Amino acid sequence: LRVRAPSPDFWRGQTFTTFDGRRWTVAEIDEGLGMFRSEGVDHTIPRTYGDVSYAETEDLIQTFYPQVDLPNLIFAAYRPTLVLLDAPLCGRADGAVRSGVALTAGSAYTVVSARTDTTADTLRVVADVGSYDTDPAFLQVPETVTARTRELAGELRAGAATTYDFILAVQAWLAEHTVYDLDAPVPRDDADAVDHFLFEGQRGFCEQIATATAILLRLEGVPARLATA
Numbered sequence: 001l002r003v004r005a006p007s008p009d010f011w012r013g014q015t016f017t018t019f020d021g022r023r024w025t026v027a028e029i030d031e032g033l034g035m036f037r038s039e040g041v042d043h044t045i046p047r048t049y050g051d052v053s054y055a056e057t058e059d060l061i062q063t064f065y066p067q068v069d070l071p072n073l074i075f076a077a078y079r080p081t082l083v084l085l086d087a088p089l090c091g092r093a094d095g096a097v098r099s100g101v102a103l104t105a106g107s108a109y110t111v112v113s114a115r116t117d118t119t120a121d122t123l124r125v126v127a128d129v130g131s132y133d134t135d136p137a138f139l140q141v142p143e144t145v146t147a148r149t150r151e152l153a154g155e156l157r158a159g160a161a162t163t164y165d166f167i168l169a170v171q172a173w174l175a176e177h178t179v180y181d182l183d184a185p186v187p188r189d190d191a192d193a194v195d196h197f198l199f200e201g202q203r204g205f206c207e208q209i210a211t212a213t214a215i216l217l218r219l220e221g222v223p224a225r226l227a228t229a
Contacts, residue, residue, distance in 0.1 A: 001075065005062040009077040009113075013228040014096045017137050019211065021144030021192045024226050027094045027137060036091045043083040048095035049135075051079060057114035065108050072099040075229070076111040085109035094225075123164040130163065130221025138223035141215055144192035148199060153219035163222055170216050174209060178202045 003011065016024035027049070036046055060077050074083060074097040083089060088100030103109070156173060160166035181203035187196035194215045197208045204212075207226075214224040 001070070002065040002067055003062055004065070005060065005077075007060070009060065009062070009115075010227075010229050011062075011064075011075040012078055012095070013073045013075045015094045015228075016226040017094065018140055019142055019215065019226075021142035021194075024211070026092070026096070035093050036089075038089045041084060041086045043085065043089045045080045045083060045091065045097060047079075048091070049093045051095075057116055060113045060115045061110065062113065063108055063110045066103045066105050068105050070103040072102055073097075073228075074099060074109065074111070077113040077115065079115075080111050080113050082112040083109060084111075120164065124162045126164070127162050129223070134223040138225060139218050139221065141218050142192070144195075145215065145219070146192055146195040149192070149195050149215065150219055152198065153216045156216065157220040166220065166222065167217065170213055174212065178204065178209070178212075180205060180209070184208060 001011070014026065017027035018025045038044070059081075062077060064075060074080075074085075074089070076083070076097070080097065083097065085099060089097060090100070091097045099109075152173070156169040157166050160169050178197065179202065182205050184197075184204040185201040187193050187201065191200075193208070194212050197204045197212050210226050214226050217224040
């Protein structure tokens with residue numbers, strides 16, 4: 001994809017909620033919030049399951065240009081409110097939006113997202129996210145999680161005054177102890193993938209890094225999902 005926007009961002013696609021120690025799967029959510037079908041060109045995107053309401057937002061307009069033939073997944077900065085595309089759209093409760101047609105090279109679509117003016121100070125004001133009510137699905141961890149993974153999560157959380165500082169501590173630990181490597185070793189069949197990445201292989205790419213981050217946060221009560229971007 002080539003993206004035209006006034007500022008860089010993370011272009012979210014599919015989110016994943018459930019981890020079994022080896023792989024992620026999408027959420028099976030029955031509430032219906034965020035699920036929709038839309039025809040025409042202008043598609044209003046409803047709030048999805050797990051979205052948070054903000055009092056003040058500003059619009060971020062992005063236009064996406066596929067450079068090769070792609071599947072029908074719509075990417076967007078969080079939180080999309082409008083998609084301009086001459087094709088049917090449908091949305092899942094987990095926030096994924098898909099087109100009724102493949103997105104071929106040479107096509108384009110535009111997304112309007114409601115952005116908040118988030119800063120480190122405003123994130124620290126939130127303090128302890130784990131003290132808020134949250135769906136247990138966003139805190140799920142597999143039975144394969146090891147004692148040393150739980151211990152690491154506890155140590156990183158103990159030294160952080162707020163949830164935001166805890167997240168920064170997780171990022172800093174991963175940056176110091178692991179290496180980005182597209183040829184990362186595959187864990188043995190009976191190993192927990194997060195434990196293997198954190199303490200044995202210590203090499204991985206986006207999926208391993210994001211998975212380890214999400215599980216470490218969940219172990220300390222911070223809701224998290226994995227997103228493709």
